[in-house]
Amino acid sequence: MNFADSASAMKNLLGSEGDSQRTLYPYVTGTSVVAIKYKDGILIAADMGGSYGSTLRYKTVERLKPVGKHSVIGASGEISDFQEIMRYLDELILYDNMWDDGNSLGPKEVHNYLTRVMYNRRNKFNPLWNSLVLGGVKNGQKYLGTVSMIGVQYEDSHVATGFGNHLARPILRDEWHENLTYEEGVKLLEKCMRVLLYRDRSAVNKLQIAKITEEGFTISQPYSLKTFWDFAAFKNPTVGAEGSW
Amino acid sequence: MSPNDFKTGQDAKHWAEDPRVRDEHRERERERERGDTYKFVESIHFCCTIKFTMFRNQYDTDVTTWSPAGRLFQVEYAMEAVKQGSAAIGLRSKTHVVLACVNKANSELSSHQKKIFKVDDHIGVAIAGLTADGRVLSRYMRNECINYSYTYESPLPVGRLVVQLADKAQVCTQRSWKRPYGVGLLVGGLDESGAHLYYNCPSGNYFEYQAFAIGSRSQAAKTYLERKFESFVDSSRENLIKDALFALRETLQGEKLTSSICTISIVGVGEAFHTLDQETVQGLINEFEVVGEEPPADEAAPPEQGAGTEAALAPAAPAAAAADEGAPADQGVAPMDI
Numbered sequence: 001m002n003f004a005d006s007a008s009a010m011k012n013l014l015g016s017e018g019d020s021q022r023t024l025y026p027y028v029t030g031t032s033v034v035a036i037k038y039k040d041g042i043l044i045a046a047d048m049g050g051s052y053g054s055t056l057r058y059k060t061v062e063r064l065k066p067v068g069k070h071s072v073i074g075a076s077g078e079i080s081d082f083q084e085i086m087r088y089l090d091e092l093i094l095y096d097n098m099w100d101d102g103n104s105l106g107p108k109e110v111h112n113y114l115t116r117v118m119y120n121r122r123n124k125f126n127p128l129w130n131s132l133v134l135g136g137v138k139n140g141q142k143y144l145g146t147v148s149m150i151g152v153q154y155e156d157s158h159v160a161t162g163f164g165n166h167l168a169r170p171i172l173r174d175e176w177h178e179n180l181t182y183e184e185g186v187k188l189l190e191k192c193m194r195v196l197l198y199r200d201r202s203a204v205n206k207l208q209i210a211k212i213t214e215e216g217f218t219i220s221q222p223y224s225l226k227t228f229w230d231f232a233a234f235k236n237p238t239v240g241a242e243g244s245w
Numbered sequence: 246m247s248p249n250d251f252k253t254g255q256d257a258k259h260w261a262e263d264p265r266v267r268d269e270h271r272e273r274e275r276e277r278e279r280g281d282t283y284k285f286v287e288s289i290h291f292c293c294t295i296k297f298t299m300f301r302n303q304y305d306t307d308v309t310t311w312s313p314a315g316r317l318f319q320v321e322y323a324m325e326a327v328k329q330g331s332a333a334i335g336l337r338s339k340t341h342v343v344l345a346c347v348n349k350a351n352s353e354l355s356s357h358q359k360k361i362f363k364v365d366d367h368i369g370v371a372i373a374g375l376t377a378d379g380r381v382l383s384r385y386m387r388n389e390c391i392n393y394s395y396t397y398e399s400p401l402p403v404g405r406l407v408v409q410l411a412d413k414a415q416v417c418t419q420r421s422w423k424r425p426y427g428v429g430l431l432v433g434g435l436d437e438s439g440a441h442l443y444y445n446c447p448s449g450n451y452f453e454y455q456a457f458a459i460g461s462r463s464q465a466a467k468t469y470l471e472r473k474f475e476s477f478v479d480s481s482r483e484n485l486i487k488d489a490l491f492a493l494r495e496t497l498q499g500e501k502l503t504s505s506i507c508t509i510s511i512v513g514v515g516e517a518f519h520t521l522d523q524e525t526v527q528g529l530i531n532e533f534e535v536v537g538e539e540p541p542a543d544e545a546a547p548p549e550q551g552a553g554t555e556a557a558l559a560p561a562a563p564a565a566a567a568a569d570e571g572a573p574a575d576q577g578v579a580p581m582d583i
Binding site: 101102103109116 | 408436437
């Protein structure tokens with residue numbers, strides 16, 4: 001009798017862990033987001049692919065969304081977690097607007113809020129599987145920052161998530177400067193996105209660019225980049241590479 | 246005997262039906278229509294006296310019971326507690342808010358209680374009434390500010406804090422097992438929309454002001470502020486402090502204003518909320534009395550004999566002061582402050 005009791009108690013203790021649901025790995029994911037500051041504000045670029053594992057399963061996933069009047073968020077990683085985050089943010093902005101007192105949350109506030117949410121979830125061993133980019137302009141102040149799925153955050157003049165960190169940031173370090181015009185900024189982002197398209201298998205040739213200035217935000221219609229696949233190295237990428245066929 | 250008989254029985258005869266009370270009541274109604282608010286407030290004292298001697302007030306034993314006249318006596322009593330406390334004043338310009346208060350020790354042997362609290366770098370509060378309640382509320386405000394800056398890494402807008410505070414006070418007016426806070430708060434602060442001054446009272450109401458005074462003999466300070474407030478918007482930091490000191494002096498009824506009986510705090514653009522130290526305050530008192538073109542001998546005299554810039558105030562001050570004397574607990578130490 002006693003034995004049975006303690007056995008069931010033991011089972012409950014073990015079972016309670018087994019019953020809990022948490023994200024162990026992502027299902028549908030989006031790849032890099034690249035963002036820069038430019039003369040009048042912030043530009044953010046992201047493609048529209050949604051990968052189911054390594055299968056390019058969805059082709060029109062919007063990964064750039066407005067947050068309030070001053071900010072735009074860009075997300076890579078688990079798409080459903082991003083949709084959950086958007087629910088939090090929409091609620092946050094709604095309650096902020098309901099004060100109707102002339103105060104509003106700017107990009108800095110939203111970024112910090114996201115950091116708290118991400119870090120809190122990782123402390124529950126149930127992270128939101130995303131890398132986020134938050135950009136915006138409020139009171140003439142440009143803001144660009146990023147948060148990872150474990151709550152690591154930083155601000156910079158240009159940021160990127162995932163593969164973008166490896167492939168786009170070196171380009172940005174070479175070519176970015178504070179006084180980029182809108183056209184120059186878009187060109188620079190397209191250069192980064194083209195490199196990512198060539199080298200990141202999850203990237204698709206359909207992207208959006210968001211612009212945020214003091215006046216507000218605009219998110220472009222999806223469009224494609226011109227590509228050139230006839231480089232010799234593309235035709236036979238492993239020729240001369242030792243140890244491959 | 247039906248339950249209704251109790252309600253209509255002799256004991257429960259409505260006090261308003263008594264001709265003495267009714268006449269008194271009508272008189273006060275007329276005064277209220279004339280806008281003579283002070284006398285109306287005084288009438289609360291008067292009514293209480295009548296009712297306690299002749300009829301027990303049936304409607305003031307708990308917070309949530311309405312009187313037939315549509316009043317909540319317990320809430321009104323809490324509002325009275327604010328008037329018993331020593332004075333606190335606040336005034337603001339576009340860029341700064343100054344809070345000032347009178348500190349009176351309630352015994353020769355004790356020090357005075359602190360009446361101005363820093364809530365955060367951008368918000369401070371001056372209180373009048375039950376200091377203990379004031380401390381509880383300032384702790385709540387500090388918490389709200391710190392939580393907000395943890396989540397958003399930016400300062401809590403003053404207006405939002407004030408609404409939260411007012412909601413907290415309101416709850417106490419609608420729960421049978423609670424009592425209203427017996428404290429009035431002048432909340433001064435700075436946020437992205439500029440400098441703000443609010444008054445929060447026990448009833449759960451709040452108001453935004455250019456300048457305001459609460460506590461005992463605050464009417465005299467209000468009269469001073471009403472006369473000068475239009476110039477406050479563009480006032481310099483120094484002039485704001487100066488007006489705070491002059492307004493504060495009005496509440497002292499002739500007693501000499503020294504740095505030992507007052508506290509001055511300030512918050513503004515490029516200046517976190519802080520309380521000026523005693524030497525600085527004394528320095529300012531000395532300095533401004535020269536600027537105010539008043540002979541030093543005048544300081545000890547009652548304000549109705551004030552000269553120079555204060556002359557215009559003379560007709561108003563004695564009336565207000567005399568009226569204030571009517572409040573029973575006004576002389577000496579305020580019992581509610583202990």
